[in-house]
Amino acid sequence: MSVIAQKCPEIKITVVDVNPHRIAQWNDPDLDKLPIYEPGLKEIVAEARGRNLFFSTEISQGIREAEMIFISVNTPTKTYGKGKGMAADLKYIELCARQIAEVATDDKIVVEKSTIPVRTAQTIKSILDNAGTGVKFQILSNPEFLAEGTAINDLVNADRVLIGGDHHTPEGLAAMNALSEIYAHWLPHERILYTNIWSSELSKLTANAFLAQRVSSINALSALCEKTGADVDEVARAIGADSRIGSKFLKASVGFGGSCFQKDILNLVYICRSLGLQEVADYWEQIIIMNDYQKARFADNIISSLYNTVSGKKIAFLGWAFKKNTNDTRQTAAMYVADYLLEDQANIAVYDPKVKHEQMFADMAYLASRSEDETRRLLTAVPDPYEACTDAHAIAILTEWDEFTTYDWQRIYESMKKPAFLFDGRNILDHKQLRTIGFKVYAIGKERIGEG
Numbered sequence: 001m002s003v004i005a006q007k008c009p010e011i012k013i014t015v016v017d018v019n020p021h022r023i024a025q026w027n028d029p030d031l032d033k034l035p036i037y038e039p040g041l042k043e044i045v046a047e048a049r050g051r052n053l054f055f056s057t058e059i060s061q062g063i064r065e066a067e068m069i070f071i072s073v074n075t076p077t078k079t080y081g082k083g084k085g086m087a088a089d090l091k092y093i094e095l096c097a098r099q100i101a102e103v104a105t106d107d108k109i110v111v112e113k114s115t116i117p118v119r120t121a122q123t124i125k126s127i128l129d130n131a132g133t134g135v136k137f138q139i140l141s142n143p144e145f146l147a148e149g150t151a152i153n154d155l156v157n158a159d160r161v162l163i164g165g166d167h168h169t170p171e172g173l174a175a176m177n178a179l180s181e182i183y184a185h186w187l188p189h190e191r192i193l194y195t196n197i198w199s200s201e202l203s204k205l206t207a208n209a210f211l212a213q214r215v216s217s218i219n220a221l222s223a224l225c226e227k228t229g230a231d232v233d234e235v236a237r238a239i240g241a242d243s244r245i246g247s248k249f250l251k252a253s254v255g256f257g258g259s260c261f262q263k264d265i266l267n268l269v270y271i272c273r274s275l276g277l278q279e280v281a282d283y284w285e286q287i288i289i290m291n292d293y294q295k296a297r298f299a300d301n302i303i304s305s306l307y308n309t310v311s312g313k314k315i316a317f318l319g320w321a322f323k324k325n326t327n328d329t330r331q332t333a334a335m336y337v338a339d340y341l342l343e344d345q346a347n348i349a350v351y352d353p354k355v356k357h358e359q360m361f362a363d364m365a366y367l368a369s370r371s372e373d374e375t376r377r378l379l380t381a382v383p384d385p386y387e388a389c390t391d392a393h394a395i396a397i398l399t400e401w402d403e404f405t406t407y408d409w410q411r412i413y414e415s416m417k418k419p420a421f422l423f424d425g426r427n428i429l430d431h432k433q434l435r436t437i438g439f440k441v442y443a444i445g446k447e448r449i450g451e452g
């Protein structure tokens with residue numbers, strides 16, 4: 001919404017939310033207090049806020065005044081009842097639709113921005129059409145493809161914008177045109193794609209499933225590389241040079257995280273199973289199974305390298321966010337690796353340049369594997385990377401933050417217990433140099449050389 005406000009100064013955008021604390025953060029004069037860290041975002045908010053971008057808790061008023069309403073609420077995996085652990089929880093979407101139905105006094109275009117299962121528009125439509133107020137609604141699907149950490153660039157230079165709607169009626173077409181005019185402020189027309197509403201909904205799940213599939217595919221091969229002496233980065237470069245395959249999303253890692261991949265694939269799997277498509281469901285589910293395997297494999301390697309136990313040993317984690325340039329930790333591989341090591345009674349010291357310390361404890365509480373007291377006894381959040389590594393038996397790189405490559409690794413080595421182990425879960429460091437210093441290095445998808 002901030003980018004739309006920046007690019008369309010003549011359109012008034014009001015972002016409404018039930019959470020007054022959240023809205024207060026968005027209105028904070030100190031732009032470093034915005035609730036999301038995203039490169040380039042605060043500059044855009046500074047430019048548009050108070051001009052044509054507003055943040056408010058006045059939801060009913062926001063609905064009444066708007067001609068177009070974007071539903072952008074959370075659709076997490078269900079944690080209860082039917083579809084628990086698999087299906088998307090549409091509670092918040094439904095509440096939004098009901099509130100719109102209740103308070104709208106004139107015709108509206110309602111845009112689904114949240115990621116949702118295919119055919120959700122039908123639910124929204126049925127609630128809106130039965131409001132009994134005579135107000136007419138046009139429903140569009142306009143999934144968001146931005147990735148965190150690069151969100152502004154992904155929006156400003158979007159590969160495509162997808163608009164799903166009812167192109168069989170003049171009202172449906174008019175609504176699609178109205179939305180497309182917004183994006184046409186900064187994107188060429190050929191990048192705006194029109195589909196029926198169901199294709200648009202399904203395309204979002206499919207895009208995430210394909211992206212995650214690439215990561216799981218290269219991660220599966222990383223295990224094979226470690227056993228054969230092939231180098232996963234060389235394999236990725238070799239296959240990525242084939243223009244049919246392409247070079248992006250082939251970076252082997254400790255496992256993908258983030259709020260989307262796992263949730264959307266589970267949702268896709270659930271939909272397939274519900275429709276009796278067992279083989280299709282199993283096929284996509286394997287991506288998650290492989291990702292879980294990769295995280296466990298990384299943690300397992302730490303334990304087996306440290307002579308089969310990490311009990312009482314200090315392990316330094318560099319990075320906690322699910323990727324660099326974000327403070328988001330949802331489904332981060334770091335918390336699963338931590339969980340595995342804490343099970344073996346490791347002492348973990350975590351440094352991350354952007355993640356708040358309390359967030360790490362909240363993530364561990366979410367896994368619910370042990371009491372909070374025990375977690376706080378075994379895991380500490382440290383504000384300085386050198387301090388995190390001091391007296392550590394091993395360092396694990398969990399996030400690919402650029403600053404990790406600039407550290408004084410000689411100094412770090414000297415401060416550690418020996419042998420000093422380093423597990424690079426992102427393959428971002430200069431392993432040859434680290435080995436020269438004296439580190440015992442384990443890297444994803446690389447042959448283990450120089451280790452006795």
Ligand code: UDX
Pocket residue numbers: 144145146147148149208211215248249250251252253254255256257258259260261322323
């Ligand atoms: C993803 C999609 O990319 C985006 O289009 C969608 O709108 C939301 O979900 P996001 O989760 O923000 O975006 O980040 P992304 O860059 O896709 O990374 C997801 C995870 O995969 C991260 O943990 C990342 O580290 C990992 N990853 C990505 C790899 O391990 N290797 C890669 O080559 C790429």
